Amino acid sequence: MKVAVVRFWGSNCDHDALEWAPRVLGLPSEEIWYEERELKGADLVVLPGGFSYGDYLRPGAMAARTPVMEAVIAHARRGGLVIGICNGFQVLCEVGLLPGALLRNQSLTFLHQEVILRCETTASPFTSGIGKGRLLRMPIAHGDGNYFADAATLNRLKDEDRVAFRYVDPAGELNPAYNPNGSLDAIAGILSEGRNVLGMMPHPERASEALLGSTDGAEILHSVMGSFQRA
Amino acid sequence: MKARIHVFLKEGVLDPQGKAVMNALRTLGFGEVQSVRQGKFFDVETDPIAPGEAEGRLREYCQKLLANPVIENYRVEVLEP
Numbered sequence: 001m002k003v004a005v006v007r008f009w010g011s012n013c014d015h016d017a018l019e020w021a022p023r024v025l026g027l028p029s030e031e032i033w034y035e036e037r038e039l040k041g042a043d044l045v046v047l048p049g050g051f052s053y054g055d056y057l058r059p060g061a062m063a064a065r066t067p068v069m070e071a072v073i074a075h076a077r078r079g080g081l082v083i084g085i086c087n088g089f090q091v092l093c094e095v096g097l098l099p100g101a102l103l104r105n106q107s108l109t110f111l112h113q114e115v116i117l118r119c120e121t122t123a124s125p126f127t128s129g130i131g132k133g134r135l136l137r138m139p140i141a142h143g144d145g146n147y148f149a150d151a152a153t154l155n156r157l158k159d160e161d162r163v164a165f166r167y168v169d170p171a172g173e174l175n176p177a178y179n180p181n182g183s184l185d186a187i188a189g190i191l192s193e194g195r196n197v198l199g200m201m202p203h204p205e206r207a208s209e210a211l212l213g214s215t216d217g218a219e220i221l222h223s224v225m226g227s228f229q230r231a
Numbered sequence: 232m233k234a235r236i237h238v239f240l241k242e243g244v245l246d247p248q249g250k251a252v253m254n255a256l257r258t259l260g261f262g263e264v265q266s267v268r269q270g271k272f273f274d275v276e277t278d279p280i281a282p283g284e285a286e287g288r289l290r291e292y293c294q295k296l297l298a299n300p301v302i303e304n305y306r307v308e309v310l311e312p
Contacts, residue, residue: 058299065296094299101301108247148244148302182245 001228003029004042006072006088008063013049013086013203020046020205024218025225034066044081044224045072047088049141049203059102059144060090069095081125081224082197086142089189089199098190098199099157100149105142106182112141114213115180115202117165117188118172124191125227126198126220127164135172136165136216138207140180145201147183147190157190164198165189232277233311234289238298239270273297285309 003021007014014031021029021044030040039045053062063069069091076082076097084092092098105111114137119130130136149157157163165188169175179186181201189200204217240246246268253267280288289307298305 057297061296061299093301099301101299103245103302104247106245106247108251146245146247150243150301182247 001025001027001043001225002041003027003044003046004032004040005029005046005048006032006034006068007048008034008050008052008066010052010054011048011050011087013205016203016205017046017048017085020208021221024208024221032068034063034068037067037071039068039071039075042075042080043228044083045075046205047072047082047084047091048205049086049088052087052091055144058090058094060087060092060094063087063091064094073097076192076194076197079194079196081228083126083220083224084197084199085203085205086140086145086201089201090144092197092199097197098192099153100147100184100190102144102201103146103148104144105146105180110141110143111145111180113139113180115140115188116168116170116172116178117202118168120163120166121161121191123161124164124195124198125224126191127223129223129226130219133172135168135170136204136207136219137214138202138204138217140202142181142201145181145183147181147185147187147201149184154185157187158185160193162191162193162195163187163189164191165200165202232280232285232309234275234277234285235308235310236273236275236289236293236297237270237306237308238272238293238303239305240268240302241304244302279312282312285312
């Protein structure tokens with residue numbers, strides 16, 4: 001499996017993302033600059049976190065209109081795997097690979113803290129190895145993570161089992177006190193219609209080594225690897 | 232041509248910034264303020280565009296970049312032909 005990480009001006013989790021596959025899976029990962037039009041044969045493309053283009057206009061709006069995103073869209077339409085983390089999730093919504101949008105946090109403050117996620121579906125390459133209902137600990141670090149979609153879109157996401165992760169309390173229950181940013185229906189991550197694109201606000205790549213306090217983020221990569229080997 | 236393009240959140244989309252501004256106004260003694268919705272505008276200057284085409288062209292700017300149709304509406308206004 002070939003892994004590539006896209007870098008935009010203002011990406012700041014690109015190095016963490018570049019280390020993710022090497023440290024968890026022992027696989028090399030390539031970096032791809034935003035001006036490129038080819039994905040270097042990547043099977044899994046990671047859009048990293050950060051503040052691409054200074055969040056000008058809207059978070060992810062400028063990155064969504066870069067040349068490399070045309071290649072990412074084509075890759076996704078062919079069924080290729082894409083993970084957008086944090087700013088990467090915002091970019092995926094801006095290009096329309098995922099529905100909805102990420103609004104300013106309800107608190108209006110930048111949030112950097114650990115959250116608890118509940119895995120909501122095993123029907124995706126990213127979560128097939130995790131287990132429905134399993135709780136994962138990983139950090140968030142964002143100012144605009146408040147997931148929003150209109151009622152029809154939300155119903156469709158639920159009907160099609162496309163909510164990948166929700167914010168929950170330590171008992172694994174929905175609890176407004178543990179929904180850090182005010183996201184609609186406590187949504188932390190969603191899947192595309194084809195289930196090959198995942199967007200999530202929390203940072204699995206920052207929770208994939210014991211030294212960092214949690215290895216739960218590595219489960220996503222292990223899942224992808226397992227699915228890739230079965231395919 | 233000179234134009235002004237307004238982009239603002241759709242009704243029903245929460246606007247925490249607008250709400251914070253409203254609270255600040257009320258704190259300053261403007262107790263009559265009941266709601267604030269925050270938006271933005273873009274002043275655009277272009278090469279001449281045929282009058283019949285200008286508004287459609289400006290709306291394209293919004294659809295392609297300036298507004299996110301999931302959360303925002305827009306209004307275009309030609310100021311000088």
